[in-house]
Each structure stands twice: as structure tokens, then as C-alpha cells.
Amino acid sequence: MTKRIQAKYKIDRRMGENIWGRSKSPVNTRDYGPGQHGQRRKGKLSDFGIQLRAKQKLKGYYGNILEKQFLRYYKEAVRRKGDTGENLIGILECRLDAIVYRSKFVPTVFAARQFVNHGHVLVNGKKCNIPSRQIQAGDVVEIREKSTGIPMVIAARDTAERDIPEYIALSGNKATFVRVPTLDEVPYPVVMEPNLVVEFYSR
Template sequence: MSKRENSKYKIDRRLRVNLWGRPKSPINKREYGPGQHGQGRQKPTDYRLQLMAKQRLKGYYGSVSERQLRRYYLEAVRRKGDTGENLVEILERRLDAVIYRMKFAITVFASRQLVSHGHVKVNGKRVNIASYLVKDNDVIELTAKAKDMARVLEATQTAERDVPEYVSVDHKDMKGTYVRGPKLADVPYPVQMEPSLVVEYYSR
């Protein structure tokens, strides 16, 4: 198991949820946090509820920094409509998230690596920035080298996840289209996400 996978599962235990719905998560066996006080139960404060909601959303997307998430929040506030819904849509437009949704990668961490190593094209141009925000009707495809990678082929065949309706994908050609920005209800989170609490956290 890689160092990255170890740290990934530490996130699961700390947040006490199977964040990505994976069968390997230690939470499947131990539904409590790490350490000698991990099994303690106490009524969470409003601040803690907001903080945990923020940590779940931030952790789910793997490599989103605190600075990035705050910037996304400010952009979500600026846009018309519900701020929480806007925040989720922005996160789902990240290129690494789109690669994950299209099942070109088995985890969000693997999708980031695929992008940063230059294996992804957007509208025919190579993009190696995981935080690149795709637009409606952008065409995303893998490079010729990436199309034959064993880990990519494995990801496309996994039954762990389905491709959501706001992206369309052809796994034969390893090519897909980002159809539209999703609403919260459209996003197939394995655990309950509460972006409204994240908004409350940042608006304190």
C-alpha cells in the first residue's frame, strides 16, 4: 500500500465515514476514529458540525487545498443562486474530478496523477493542471499512451461507481463530454455532503 493510500484511509478514519464508498476503507470494520479516544461519543457543537462538513467535502476531492476551497467559496458567493449548490458545481468542474466521474481513474488521487502527468486533453489540447475548470460541452479524452494503461482499463471496468448523467463517456475511445454543471442531488456522493454547513463555516 502506498503512502498516499495510507493517508487516504486516515482521512476516512478521522472523519468516521467511508468517504469514497470503497470496500478497502478501514471504516467498514471500525466505525470510530483513531487513537485511544476514538470511540468516545460527545455531542458536537455547531462549529464542529460545520468543520466536519467542510473536511468531508475538502477530503473527498483529494488534493484541494484550504486556500483553493476558500477561493471556490468566494466564487460561489459571487455567482447567482444557492451558494452551496454553486460550490459543489465548481468542485465538480475540476478536471481531476471530471476524470474520476468518467471512470478513467479508480480514485480521485489517481485522476489527479493522470492529469498532472500530461495524459489528458481538453478540446484537443493537453492540460496538466488538476484544478483546471472545464466548461459545458468541453470534450475530454486520454492520450494514446494513457488509453492502454492497465490502471485506466481497470478503472473503466469497475462496478464500484456509475457515470453520472452530467457527463457522457465512451470507454472504447476513452473520450467523453462534460454535459453540464450538476446540482447537489445529481452528484453521486457515497456519504451525505452538507455544503450549506460549509457555507456557514466560511461565512462566520
């Protein structure tokens, strides 16, 4: 099950941004933080605060990944050749639950994690219930035949809130992961700053 231990829209309100681009986000009507002190005037953030916020926003976007796992992704991004920030985005976008979400099989990234956990997804024809599984270029992710009629799946297909990116080729209930995307290719509704995340961890 999901490790989220707080209402997901509190992440939106704490960041002050509609990070998933959803019409239901309370940030659209309440652009201040949650809780009884949310409307207090905000002080200027330090460099550390800016870096921390960038990290929390990126973590929150992918279903509020646990810190231990997110740090592991960062270390893997450092180990790989090339720009560490770009590598980190690539690793996050290769997660199975991220691809299920990008393919519009489900309405939210939190639903994607639960959807995979409950065994509704096949990878290359075999059932997989591990949301964090790293998908490789050329892998095919599909919804099990008996799960295609779930109302949530039908509703997700019809939503106009987001489009399927070019690095995923959709054919019916099957999505082929074409390639690992760059930061510019990922359709984030808000600006993500993986360079600040790298600065945060490299202090």
C-alpha cells in the same frame, strides 16, 4: 503532484464514513478514528464542530484540496447568482480531476490528480496537466492514446463501485462534460452538506 500529506483512508476514519464508497475503506471494519485514542468515546459536536466536519468531508472528497484554494472556491460561489451551496458543488465538479474521476478513467480522485499532472489527459484535443482547471459545458476530456493501456485505467473501467453520472457523456476514451450538475445529480456515496460549509465560512 497531489498535496495530500496523510494517508487518504485516515480521512474516512476521522469522518467515521466511507466518503468515497470504496470496498477497501477501513471504516467498513473499523468504525472508529485513527490513532491510539481513536476508540475513545466521542463527545457531542458543537455547531462549529458540525460545520467544520462538513467542510473537511467535502474538501477530503475532492482529494483534500488546500484550504486556500477551497476558500477561493467558496468566494467564487458567493459571487455567482443563485444558491451558494449549489454553486460551490458546481465549481468542484467542474474541476478537471473530478471529471477524470467521474468518467472512470482512474479508480480514485487522488489518482485522477496524479494522472492529469503526468500529462495523460487532453482537453479539447490539447494536453492539460492542471488538475484544478475549470471545465466548461461542451468541453471534451480524453485520455491520450498512448495512455489507454495503463493497467490502472483498464482496472478503473471494470470497477462496479460507481456509475458515470448523467452530466458526463462517455464515448470510448472521450468524456463530454454536458452541464454543470446540481447537488442532487452528484453521486456522492455519503450525504454532503454544502449549506453547513456556507455557514462555516459566513460566521
